[in-house]
Amino acid sequence: MKDVMELKELVELIRTVTNMYQHGWDERNGGNVSVLLDAAELAEYLDLSRVHRTIPTGFSAPELEGKCFLVTGTGKYFKNVQYEPCKNLGIVRLADGGQSAELLWGLSDGGRFTSEFPAHMMSHVARLRVDPENRVVMHCHPANLLAMTYVHDLDERAFTRTLWQMCTECVIVFPEGVNVLPWMLCGTNEIGEATAQKMATARLVVWAQHGIYGAGRDLDETFGLIETAEKAAEIYMKIAHLPRVNTISDEALRQLAAHFGVKAREGYLQ
Ligand code: 2HA
Ligand code: ZN
Numbered sequence: 001m002k003d004v005m006e007l008k009e010l011v012e013l014i015r016t017v018t019n020m021y022q023h024g025w026d027e028r029n030g031g032n033v034s035v036l037l038d039a040a041e042l043a044e045y046l047d048l049s050r051v052h053r054t055i056p057t058g059f060s061a062p063e064l065e066g067k068c069f070l071v072t073g074t075g076k077y078f079k080n081v082q083y084e085p086c087k088n089l090g091i092v093r094l095a096d097g098g099q100s101a102e103l104l105w106g107l108s109d110g111g112r113f114t115s116e117f118p119a120h121m122m123s124h125v126a127r128l129r130v131d132p133e134n135r136v137v138m139h140c141h142p143a144n145l146l147a148m149t150y151v152h153d154l155d156e157r158a159f160t161r162t163l164w165q166m167c168t169e170c171v172i173v174f175p176e177g178v179n180v181l182p183w184m185l186c187g188t189n190e191i192g193e194a195t196a197q198k199m200a201t202a203r204l205v206v207w208a209q210h211g212i213y214g215a216g217r218d219l220d221e222t223f224g225l226i227e228t229a230e231k232a233a234e235i236y237m238k239i240a241h242l243p244r245v246n247t248i249s250d251e252a253l254r255q256l257a258a259h260f261g262v263k264a265r266e267g268y269l270q
Helices: 008-022 119-132 142-151 156-166 189-199 220-238 248-259
Strands: 032-037 055-058 067-074 089-094 100-106 136-140 179-181 205-206 212-218
Touching: 008 032, 008 067, 008 089, 008 205, 008 220, 032 119, 067 119, 119 136, 119 189, 119 212, 136 220, 142 212, 156 179, 156 220, 179 189, 189 212, 205 220, 205 248, 212 220
Parallel strands: 179 205
Antiparallel strands: 032 067, 032 136, 055 100, 067 089, 089 100, 136 212, 205 212
């Protein structure tokens, strides 16, 4: 058996959540991340017949039957993950049509996976339908995106257009735009279902007055999506109260999309 601490996704997740904490996106126990693992590869690191505990999930997701995920634990602080990964993270395999999670590694103090497990698992299902290579779902609380949801129209087209106008790179990084959910109670199957529905058309979903969800093929892509949207929101919060003298025009956004070979969300440019 190889040492699980050398599993690439585990090494990268520890670095990523540490970085997220340092960015100020994950105060206290804020935020959660899940990474879909390759079960055949995981079998080189763990005895997959050895289930430590079985934890009910409270929802069903037949598409995820037998799939293994590396997840952050509920109530765990991202700042502590690098020092005690085995206590703060877990590797689970979904069973019984997604209704239970078999703990294969981690959560060594008897803890559970993230309280946002429904939103994560349902988002994986939604993203895998549109991109079979999607592996990561990430949630955090970046201050400027949150601030923006207090002062900006939550209409998805308007919200996206503002972000695109704040930095030249935005339309290239997230040409499909950003979807937005109004404030909803977190940690529930309802917000999980609503998030997954929004994930069908975009890799970024803002939770108004709470935070953001990102999805992508790896941790770098997903972190980078949130980082770019948060940077744009930061610029917006710096200028929102000032007279706007210049902007990035729709014609410029069209040129960017054409030059970099991406398709801006249908109907979002004038
Ligand atoms: O505490 O961020 O949304 C973790 C969260 C809940
Ligand atoms: Zn949260």
